[in-house]
Amino acid sequence: xxxxxxxxxxxxxxxxxxxxxxxxxxxxxxxxxxxxxxxxxxxxxxxxxxxxxxxxxxxxxxxxxxxxxxxxxxxxxxxxxxxxxxxxxxxxxxxxxxxxxxxxxxxxxxxxxxxxxxxxxxxxxxxxxxxxxxxxxxxxxxxxxxxxxxxxxxxxxxxxxxxxxxxxxxxxxxxxxxxxxxxxxxxxxxxxxxxxxxxxxxxxxxxxxxxxxxxxxxxxxxxxxxxxxxxxxxxxxxxxxxxxxxxxxxxxxxxxxxxxxxxxxxxxxxxx
Numbered sequence: 024x025x026x027x028x029x030x031x032x033x034x035x036x037x038x039x040x041x042x043x044x045x046x047x048x049x050x051x052x053x054x055x056x057x058x059x060x061x062x063x064x065x066x067x068x069x070x071x072x073x074x075x076x077x078x079x080x081x082x083x084x085x086x087x088x089x090x091x092x093x094x095x096x097x098x099x100x101x102x103x104x105x106x107x108x109x110x111x112x113x114x115x116x117x118x119x120x121x122x123x124x125x126x127x128x129x130x131x132x133x134x135x136x137x138x139x140x141x142x143x144x145x146x147x148x149x150x151x152x153x154x155x156x157x158x159x160x161x162x163x164x165x166x167x168x169x170x171x172x173x174x175x176x177x178x179x180x181x182x183x184x185x186x187x188x189x190x191x192x193x194x195x196x197x198x199x200x201x202x203x204x205x206x207x208x209x210x211x212x213x214x215x216x217x218x219x220x221x222x223x224x225x226x227x228x229x230x231x232x233x234x235x236x237x238x239x240x241x242x243x244x245x246x247x248x249x250x251x252x253x254x255x256x257x258x259x260x261x262x263x264x265x266x267x268x269x270x271x272x273x274x275x276x277x278x279x280x281x282x283x284x285x286x287x288x289x290x291x292x293x294x295x
Contacts, residue, residue: 025260027057032254033065048062075145085119104124109142118142138168154166161261177214181214221236235249
């Protein structure tokens with residue numbers, strides 16, 4: 024299958040314009056053959072809200088009006104889309120990513136690790152355990168931005184069968200260069216999984232964003248990487264079967280990155 028990562032510059036307080044851009048890029052990526060298209064964190068809404076009260080009018084329920092319209096586009100184009108948005112539940116908001124296909128929302132993931140930046144200062148942390156969905160194309164896991172810093176957060180969807188881990192993100196510039204340079208490659212390599220990171224570009228209320236969206240293969244090879252400052256679409260070939268097989272072959276030996284684990288020794292991860 025072909026998968027795409029879309030790097031755009033969303034506008035704060037401009038959901039209509041952002042949605043139009045998302046649809047246009049989805050159409051373009053699907054026209055290039057992509058069956059899975061990943062957009063950045065908060066692509067629908069923008070990220071740097073100053074208060075919960077400011078964010079609430081731009082947040083939506085999931086499923087809701089946006090995801091229903093996105094479903095119709097996915098059905099028309101025969102594609103799956105992953106889009107970051109602000110989700111509203113009563114008077115709370117979540118930093119959320121949705122996986123949408125022709126049948127609607129296949130997966131909703133609420134960001135679990137919240138840095139003191141942008142909407143995350145006012146969002147409720149997610150406690151999602153169901154972060155993987157089996158689609159007609161591949162088994163897909165979702166994380167968002169800062170979650171990448173925690174190796175356990177990537178390992179969990181892999182243990183639940185993810186062949187692709189999608190990461191909508193808003194990496195701050197220039198401090199986040201380590202993410203595309205090292206972390207994406209390491210997480211893909213450690214878990215023998217495809218990692219698709221969709222970052223944004225541009226500036227929002229004085230905050231600049233890194234760009235450098237990337238698609239990484241299970242062996243840590245970078246299949247495609249975007250620029251720091253341009254809106255772009257990356258397309259790469261993905262073979263889910265390659266990520267499904269966790270064996271790594273050396274000269275005269277074989278490693279298995281899942282079977283060779285010793286979870287009984289890792290209790291300190293949840294007790295300390």
